[in-house]
Amino acid sequence: MKKFLKNPQPNDSGLKGPRYWRSLDELMESDGFKEYVYREFPEGASELDGVNRRQFLKVMSASFAFAGIGLTGCRRPEKYIMPYNQQPEEIIHGKPLYYASAMPHRNDPIPVVAETNEGRPTKIEGNKLLKGRNGGTDQFAQASILDLYDPDRSKTTVQDGRSLTEAERIDYLALVSKKFSENGGEGLAFLAEGIPSVTRSTQLDQLKAKFPNAIWAEYDALDNTNPEKAASSVFEKSVRPIYDFSKAERVLSLEADFLCSDPFHLVYTRDFSKARSVDDDHPEMNRLYAAESYYSLTGGMADHRLRIASGEIPALTALIAASLFEQNGSGQTNAIDALKSLGEGLEVDPQWIKECVKDLLDHSGSALILAGPHQPEFVHALAFGLNELLHAQGNTVNYIPVPANEASSIFELADAIGLGQVNTLVVLGGNPVYNAPVDLHWPDVQAKVDEVIRLGEYFDETSEKSDCHINAAHYLESWGDLIAYDGTVLAIQPMILPLFQGLTESEVLQILINGEPKEGYEIVSSALTQSLGGGTQEFQKFLHDGFWQDSASAATNVTPSRQVIQQYFQEIDRPPKNSSANLEIRFIGDPSIDDGRYINNGWLQECPDPVTKLTWDNAFLVSPKLGEELGVVANNPIKTVVHKNPNAHKRGKHQGHLIEITLDGKTLTGPAHVQPGLPNYTVVVSLGYGRTATGRIGEGSGFDAYSLRTSGGMSSASGATARKVGGIKELADTQEHWSMEDRAIIREANLDYYKEHPDFVDLMGMESHSPPVLGIDESGNNRRDTVPLQKLILAGKENRGNSLYETPEFTGTHQWGMSIDLNTCTGCTACIIACQSENNIPIVGREQVARGREMHWIRMDRYYSAGPEQSRKEIPANPQVSVQPMTCQHCETAPCESVCPVNATVHDDEGLNVMAYNRCVGTRYCANNCPYKVRRFNFFDWNDRDMDRVYEGPLGPKGMNELKKMSKNPEVSLRMRGVMEKCTFCLQRIQAAKIEQKVKARDSGDIKVPDGTIKVACQQVCPADAIVFGDISDPESRVSKLKESNRDYGVLAYLNTRPRTTYMAKLRNPNPLMLDYYENPMSNLEYKKANDHGGGHRDGIGNSDHPAEGDVHNSH
């Protein structure tokens, strides 16, 4: 008897797009897209430009012939071992050393631990000794290692085109010092970034004593001090709000991106995830309301997201305040009227505001309102006031004292320069020529100064306009300290001597103040011990721990001043009436390159933007509606989204129509990218691109949005117009790469639904129809891959289920597995860079990304979904976002293994799907057969070839830059051209831990690695603790516990791949009283609808709903 298991096919009833989609083309099922997804790689990925196979063979046979001449290269080269002359005590060759340090990042430095191998830093981790930190970092900290070894860094001090030696450099600065010591610094000015540090404030005191007339100004392109400014006036005390998300059950975010770009986001993410994760001990989860213009990661995590123009947030805040006064029954009629008049004309559903406020009030004491740091002070002031009404202080928000900022602003400095009061300007870091507000005309201002001295890591736009450029040291080469957002004093200590003899800010200031140089260590240790007290011992502990013990600021009790808040009422503008003739432009810091400082960092450039998935470029993000009006999207009905030429799919290129934006008479042209979820008439653009003086990586990347940004509209500005100018720019967008089509890949439910149906994940996906992979338990339920079962199988007492594939034997001491919690993963992409750094993953460049050849082992899938009403007729205006990190699932019955003709990919006895690179001949069958599309192929020798010259073949230049070599992890092989690679579960870390345990065991049998010893790179970096790795054969391990959760599911498990990486279904917690509440949302509903299910599933597997199943068993 032969019967086929018929996989249920989604029936095509009418125009019904997939419920989850990753790009508009996927949603609309545009013509090119269908063909595109059937391919293993995008078509262009496996093709040489203009070279067909025959030509290629000709060329290659010629190069083989040439190779014969050089065959002597096959002889073993003589190699030498160069031991130390004097063995340093702490260095054990092959064992990395770890030092605590901190990475400067505006007023939110990141405490890190740097791994050094033989004296060269190779990996950054977070410092988890600090309170509230879990060892997580963000993408910038991870990628900073690459900046250190950037061959394009500035290597010398240049004065008027002449390189200075180190001695000349000191003499030069000492001369400046001498010149100004006579007149008390009259005519001397400094412009620095706002980086708080004890050393800096000590030196500033010295500076003031020596040069009382000098000007010290600070400027940050992405300023985030508005909360402090507002708090200082509202509380009449210089304080800063610090939020405690672990206690916040209801959160309203007024365009705050506290999970990604706002200060202190690492701690906030950790706390937020804690309050969001649901398990038996913690059955409730928090609820997040977000009102925002740009689609941020915070908006993606939100349970209710309100899309609203950035300029309308003040009005919205006023209405929320009014509603709160109304509902808490305080009877403040005057205030209510005043607030309502401020919000007049705002088109927001009143029920949204009312129910949101009601929910917050119901959770008084555990509710929190916060605003984005770019929002005007009014919004912050009002939010502080409302938090008081919600009894947030002491619970969800604390106020810590911060020293008042006495620095002048860049505007005051520009005025002084305009009056001819400045003869010598010292620019410490920053890049004001590039990123100062355009109405300041900073390049002209700076040109008026006689002598400009610049300290910078790169010879950039500001250096070009300076008389003397001093090359700065990277933070990994520096002595220093930083003050964290919560007041903790963090240590910066060098991991390596400055590669190019760069100077730090404190060393430059030292010479300028005292006329003579001093060791960085001396400057920092004396500054710290003087200001904080304590001696050498305390300082040594400070260096060891990376922070000064108990230096975090204690919370202080403050009371808001009502008068001050009301005074703010006067300042606020009425909400702008945005329309296509009056667009709002919203400027954001780029998630990849920040304010432009990381533009020459290849890892960050190639890391896809968390939401748009653009790499290497920026774009004008426009709403679908504006896109239609501008003609970058065709009119309804949109069967094909013609922002892309149908043929373009073949290359995987995303075609952005060029549009021209005009704001206050200034115009800027750039590609448009349709981004659902934006307010109709807000154009979002990220800053930092279009640099004119940068290195080889950053050259020609994007367009400069600073050229539109004025001091009046630093974060958003109204009154812009846009028009399509014709022409197309091809963007390297990864949103469609490795698409997985419409299957129950992401599973989510509402909290309430989950409580009623804790088994909902099991009732989704094809596996609920296929024969039970692991058999049925006594009660007839589909059995889970749990530890007891594993044990029985390992003991040979139980069958693993039916598989035609010969199941590998898992006899190893450990059985590795991973659990990823979709409920807490925010999609921040830090894991992508951490993996890249740990596993020596190369970058491939814009052109190759456009062909789908990016090498990231982790792909952060971002799906949109718009609930049940969404159709293919129009692009949903405000879809939800769900993210899913996708990497090698380490299937127990891996489809890639059975098709490899050379056994290059096989299983090991601990359940890892391993790649033997040297066996791989590059057939790419495995990638073709991988249902998860997580295998990456080295189309070129990315490591040894220049990115822009890969097509030159054997005759092109070869070899890796010596500096680049230093950044590589010595424990991981570099892969050659023609080799497949993929996630290894950080095999090098597993082996290191196993070996360490065996060395410790010596003549005992204690060789099992304790749970928690191994942290894989993506797990370690995750600020949300969403990834857990461990031994699933140990029933007590954390990963085993998580896998036993009823939210645990394997992606595409119906294929019987038995993935070792499983996911925990996502939950959302929408408010039933809100208008946009959806009862049974998302994937669950989608799945049911697509498969025309009644409620038949609920009764368990094997009921009459699925007649085929019993037969299938028999057919084996």
Place this chain on the structure above:
Amino acid sequence: MSSIFPKEANKAPLQIVIALLIIGGTITAGFTYYFTPKYSRVGYQPIQPVPFDHSVHAGELGIDCRYCHSQVEKTGHSNVPSTNTCMNCHNQVLPLSPKLQLVRDSFASGEAIPWAQIHKLPDYVYFNHSVHVNRGISCFECHGQVNEMEEVHHAKSFSMAFCLECHRNPEQKMRPLDQITNLDWRPESSQAQLDFGNEMKEHWKVNPPTSCSGCHR
């Protein structure tokens, strides 16, 4: 038929055979010379910059391997001693020997002594010394009778088969932990070795990796 095939054609079979032999021989020789792995080259004995004699130091004088290769138990790499290790003794012993001129120069100048590398595994192999010497595998098993070598040579073939042979049957090579650096230690009999090895394998839970992931990352 002679009108079709000239008389010389009679020699053709022989010619073909000879030609095939020559071609085949050349190819075989070429492969042997160029493509057999050099890390398995037994007998490789480069000339060292300093004529260090292991048979004197480790043999006659009986200095333990770990006096110089001090990190072998702690890390994957077994270190070549730094110059100061040599000078610990040689500032007293043979302080003026011309053979040690390079060592004294190095100590004075701070320049490293360029020792020629003998045992070299390919870059994609991650061998770890510490886990072997701490779990009953002697230096002898891979490096041979170094205490009798005047100048060290490559004693065993470091092919994958060599590694796997032991990884599959560790009981044949395991020895008591206090005999690891005693290169002259031999089991009483092969049966005694097997008995000891099997017992230790059981007791220590020795289960050397035989999957790719054990050595290749």
